[in-house]
Every structure is written in structure tokens, then in C-alpha cells.
Amino acid sequence: MKARIAVIDDEPIVCRRLQRALLKEGYEVECFGEGSSFLQRLPTHPFDIVFTDLRMPGIDGLEVLRQARSLKPGCEVIVFTGHGSMDTAIQAIKQGAYYYVAKPFQLQEITHLADSALEKIKLKEENRRLKKEVERQSSFQRFIGASPAMRELYSMIQKVALVECNVLIEGESGTGKQLAARAIHDLSPRAERPFVAFNCGGFSEDLIANELFGHERGSYTGASATKIGLLESAAHGTVFLDEVGEMPLSMQVKLLHVLQDKRIMRVGGTKPISLDIRIISATNRDMKNAVAEGMVREDLFYRLNVVTLRLPRLSERREDIPLLAAHFSQRYSQACGKAEPRISAEAMELLMSYSFPGNVRELENIIERAVALCDNRIVRVADLPPDLRDLEFRTYEGEELQSLEEIERRHIAKVITKTGNNKGLACEILGMPRTTLWRKLKKFGLED
Numbered sequence: 001m002k003a004r005i006a007v008i009d010d011e012p013i014v015c016r017r018l019q020r021a022l023l024k025e026g027y028e029v030e031c032f033g034e035g036s037s038f039l040q041r042l043p044t045h046p047f048d049i050v051f052t053d054l055r056m057p058g059i060d061g062l063e064v065l066r067q068a069r070s071l072k073p074g075c076e077v078i079v080f081t082g083h084g085s086m087d088t089a090i091q092a093i094k095q096g097a098y099y100y101v102a103k104p105f106q107l108q109e110i111t112h113l114a115d116s117a118l119e120k121i122k123l124k125e126e127n128r129r130l131k132k133e134v135e136r137q138s139s140f141q142r143f144i145g146a147s148p149a150m151r152e153l154y155s156m157i158q159k160v161a162l163v164e165c166n167v168l169i170e171g172e173s174g175t176g177k178q179l180a181a182r183a184i185h186d187l188s189p190r191a192e193r194p195f196v197a198f199n200c201g202g203f204s205e206d207l208i209a210n211e212l213f214g215h216e217r218g219s220y221t222g223a224s225a226t227k228i229g230l231l232e233s234a235a236h237g238t239v240f241l242d243e244v245g246e247m248p249l250s251m252q253v254k255l256l257h258v259l260q261d262k263r264i265m266r267v268g269g270t271k272p273i274s275l276d277i278r279i280i281s282a283t284n285r286d287m288k289n290a291v292a293e294g295m296v297r298e299d300l301f302y303r304l305n306v307v308t309l310r311l312p313r314l315s316e317r318r319e320d321i322p323l324l325a326a327h328f329s330q331r332y333s334q335a336c337g338k339a340e341p342r343i344s345a346e347a348m349e350l351l352m353s354y355s356f357p358g359n360v361r362e363l364e365n366i367i368e369r370a371v372a373l374c375d376n377r378i379v380r381v382a383d384l385p386p387d388l389r390d391l392e393f394r395t396y397e398g399e400e401l402q403s404l405e406e407i408e409r410r411h412i413a414k415v416i417t418k419t420g421n422n423k424g425l426a427c428e429i430l431g432m433p434r435t436t437l438w439r440k441l442k443k444f445g446l447e448d
Contacts, residue, residue, distance in 0.1 A: 003048035003118050008032045008064060009080065010056045018051060021107040022114060035059030039067050046072045049117050051110070053080045054088050062092060069096050074124060076117040080105070142179045144327045145320035149312040153180070160307050161187035166259070168244075168304045169282040171311030174361030177282040178242060180309060184280060185238040193237030196230045201246035208251050210267055219268020231264055234277050244281040244304065245290050252297045259303045279304065314356040314363060321351055324360060328367035329379070341371060343379045350381055354388060409444040412437075416446065 005027045007018045015031035022029045030045075032038040035052070036059050050068050054061035065077045076098040081089040089100040098117050101109065143150065160167055161184045169177045178197060185195045198211060214229030231239055241247075247255065258264055259279065263272040281304045283290075290296040314321070325343055333340040343351075347370075356362050370383040412430065419425045427434050441447050 002026045002028075003114075003121070004028045004030070004046070005049045005051065005114060006030055006032060006038055006042075006047040008035060008038050008050065008052040008056070008061075010034060010053065014053075014080075017107065018110060021111055025111050025114065027114060035061070035064045038064060042068065042071050046075070048075055048121055049114055050075060050077045051080065052077065054092065055082065062088070062095065065092055065095055065097055074121060076121060078113055078117065142183065143176065144324045145317060146323065147312075147317035147319045149317045150320060153309070153311065156309055157183050158187060160184060160309065162189070163307070164189075164278065165306040166279045166281070166304050167307045167309060168287070169280065169309045169311065170287070171282070171284065172313055172359055173284050174359030175311040175313060176360060177284075177311060178240060180311060181238070181240040181280040181282065185240075185278075188238070188278070190237050190278060194234045195238050195240065196234040197240040197242060198230055199242045200251075201243035205248045205251045208247065209254065213254075213264050213266055215267035216269045219266075223268070226266075229264065229266065231258065231275060231277060232266075232273060236276050238278045238280060241279065241281040243283060245283040245285045245287055245296050249295075249297065252300045256297065256300045256303060259300075314359045318352055321363065322348060324363055325351060325367055328364050329371055332368045332371040336372060338371065339377050341374050341377045341379050343370075344381070346381050347379050347384060350384060350388060408440070409446070412440055412444065413446055416441075 002025070005022055007015050007022075007029060008031075009015050009018075010033055012033065015033070019029045019031055027049075030041075030047075032041075035056055038050075038052075039059065047068075050064070052061045052064045061079050065079065068075055068077055077092075077096070079089060079092045079097050079100045080103055081100050082103045089097075089102075092100060098120070099113055101113065143154070157180060167181075167184060169180050171177050171180075181197070182195060185191060200208060203211075210227070210229070212229050212231050214227045214232055215223050217223055217226045241255075258275065261272075262275050264275060265272055287296055287301055287305065291298050291301050314324075322343075325348070329343065330340050351363070351366070358365075366385060366388065367379075369385065370379045374380065374383045412426075415426050415429050416423075419429070423434060423437060427437050430437065432440075
């Protein structure tokens with residue numbers, strides 16, 4: 001069958017003629033003698049194309065048009081108009097009708113309109129599909145980075161998105177855990193359904209239960225109306241539980257039951273509500289240590305940890321820093337109404353050598369500040385935070401920053417030791433004449 005068509009007219013002969021003509025063209029056709037019977041059937045049997053008379057007893061064609069477009073926005077409605085109903089037909093076009101046909105009409109005209117409406121439906125569906133595909137592909141555009149660590153992350157996200165299982169995202173603060181969760185949702189079969197995020201940290205059990213499960217009217221003082229919780233509002237979609245390791249133990253038991261039973265009970269409710277949701281959780285702590293310390297239930301951990309994604313620290317993908325810095329520079333220069341500045345080589349070198357304990361979020365804040373302060377369209381070292389400019393007095397990745405002279409002394413001492421004090425071999429490895437090596441050994445006190 002090409003498509004499902006509804007014909008609504010209080011004249012039985014009109015319905016029969018149209019049904020025979022459209023069936024010959026391969027359409028599935030159902031006839032209704034009044035608008036009310038059509039609207040009763042519409043919720044369970046949606047139609048692609050609707051032919052309806054404008055003037056009918058009871059519910060008229062305009063009401064059929066409004067409700068049909070409301071219940072199935074993609075359907076096309078074609079109205080029949082008799083003599084003297086032209087104003088009503090024009091009103092129907094303004095309200096979204098595809099076309100109007102004056103009675104009496106030719107059957108060839110009707111089949112042509114059905115084919116034309118179906119072509120429009122297919123075109124809209126193709127545009128919707130292409131738009132959705134663009135949105136799915138752009139899920140990774142929220143991430144900036146082409147380092148090996150990020151390419152591996154992209155690959156993992158694409159794989160796990162298609163698998164209907166719970167995911168635990170591990171990563172330090174500022175690494176983009178919610179971005180990863182959103183990308184998984186956008187690439188999954190649930191992409192057109194809701195994505196609901198909730199931060200579990202810093203809330204009491206009662207507040208978390210109220211937010212996640214909702215409550216019934218009168219369940220406690222001040223509950224003047226029924227409230228649907230976040231889990232219920234995410235029906236057929238994805239729920240992102242950030243900082244799940246901070247959830248109180250008593251609340252962890254309730255979450256475990258939700259994962260096991262796929263049902264919830266509103267606060268003060270007596271009737272279980274079935275759920276169809278996917279859980280993606282995230283934490284910035286070591287969950288195994290949290291389990292060992294009694295902060296996280298072991299059974300909940302295994303329920304959440306079907307697949308684990310680990311987000312790399314910014315210091316583990318330093319090659320992405322110039323890309324990120326340029327991205328944030330463009331974003332905040334536009335926000336400030338300024339020309340996009342260039343980041344000087346000295347400022348970039350300092351950024352590349354910084355450890356970024358706050359990860360990407362810290363880099364974003366640094367660039368936002370620099371864009372606001374810089375002059376002459378160049379971000380210089382002076383535009384960076386003072387603690388960053390004093391980097392030579394700080395530690396880097398847990399080691400003291402050293403002068404070139406100290407690095408040279410340590411390297412020469414290491415080569416001399418490894419070669420068994422063989423000066424000739426040491427000179428060959430170090431690429432320096434014996435006289436130069438002798439002077440440096442004396443300078444660094446390494447003669448012996």
C-alpha cells in the first residue's frame with residue numbers, strides 16, 4: 001500500500017466513489033460518514049492523507065483539520081467545498097490544509113492530489129531524516145580535539161550508543177562528561193526522546209527522591225499538586241545522573257530497585273509506574289575505591305557499570321590545547337563584540353606547558369579572561385592569569401621545573417654512568433668533542 005487515506009463525507013456515494021478510485025491507485029482507504037467517528041479512530045490508526053468535506057453535521061471539516069494536524073502533524077488534509085463555501089475553504093488553507101477541491105470534482109483530480117500530497121509527505125520525511133542525520137553527526141562537534149585519546153573516545157561513544165545498556169562515564173571535573181552522555185543519547189535509537197540530566201551531589205535523600213520520582217498531591221505539606229519526576233518525564237529517553245557517587249546510601253537502594261524493576265513509585269503514591277529509560281551515570285571519583293570504602297553500594301556499581309567510558313584529562317591530550325584555545329577565543333570574542341584575537345606564541349607555549357588541574361573548563365575560563373583583557377587583537381602572556389605566568393615557580397606533573405643547565409648536568413651524568421665512564425663512547429652519544437665534555441664534567445663536578 002502507498003499510504004493510508006481517510007475519506008470523510010456525509011454523502012455515502014461520494015465516499016464509495018473515492019474509495020474505489022484510490023484503491024485502484026494502491027492506497028489503503030477508510031471511509032467515515034462524520035467527523036466524530038474519524039477522530040475517535042485517529043489516535044490508534046493514524047492516516048497519511050485526509051479528504052474531508054467542510055460542511056458536515058456535528059464536527060465540521062475545519063475541526064477535523066485542526067485535530068488531524070494536531071494528532072499527526074505530518075499528515076496532509078484536502079478539503080471539499082461546495083458552492084458558496086469559498087471563504088471557508090480559504091480559511092482551511094490558512095490553517096494548514098494542503099488543497100481544496102470544489103464539488104463536483106473529477107476522480108482523476110482526486111488521485112492526482114493524493115499522489116501530490118504523498119510526494120510532499122515523502123519529501124518532508126526525507127528532510128526530517130537528513131536533518132536528524134546532520135544532528136547526529138554534529139553530536140561530536142561539541143567536542144573539540146583530534147588527539148589519539150579523543151579519537152578513541154569518539155569510537156567508543158559510537159559503539160556504545162547503539163547498545164541498549166547502562167553506561168558509567170569516569171573523568172575528572174571539567175573533562176566533558178555531560179557532553180559525552182549527550183553524544184551517546186544523540187547517536188542512539190532514543191535520540192528523538194527526552195534527555196534529562198540531574199546532579200546527585202549535595203542534595204538530601206528527600207530532595208533527590210522528590211526530583212527523580214515526583215510526588216502525589218497531598219503527599220506532604222505544600223504538595224498542592226501532583227508532580228511528575230525526572231525519571232518519568234524521560235519516558236523512552238535517557239537519564240543522565242551526574243556525580244552518582246555522591247548520592248546518599250539510602251537513596252542508592254531506591255535507585256537500585258528502579259534499575260532492577262524498571263518501575264518507580266511517586267512519593268506518597270500507591271501505584272507503580274513502569275519505566276522505559278536508559279541510565280547514563282558519571283563520576284569524578286574512583287568508584288572501585290568508593291565501593292571499598294563503603295561510600296557506594298557494590299550491587300549498584302555493577303548495575304551502572306555495564307560499560308565504562310573514561311574521559312582523558314586535558315594534560316593527556318595536550319595536542320588539542322591549540323584547537324580548544326582557538327575555539328574558545330572565537331566564541332568569547334563574538335560574545336564580547338570584539339575582533340577575534342590571535343594567541344601569541346609565548347602565551348601558547350605557556351598554555352602548552354601548564355598542567356590544567358581544572359581540565360577543559362579551566363582552559364575555557366583562562367581564554368575568556370584573556371579575550372576580555374587583551375589589546376591589539378593579540379593574547380599575550382600578560383593577559384593570562386598571574387598564577388599561570390608564575391609557572392616557573394610551580395610544579396609540573398608532580399616534578400620540579402628545572403633549568404636547562406640542570407637538565408644538561410643530569411643527562412651528562414646519566415650517559416657517563418650508562419657507558420661505564422667510557423669518555424669516547426659518551427662523546428659519541430652526546431655529540432660533542434672530548435674537550436667540551438671534559439670542560440662540562442669539570443663545571444658540573446662530575447670528574448670522578
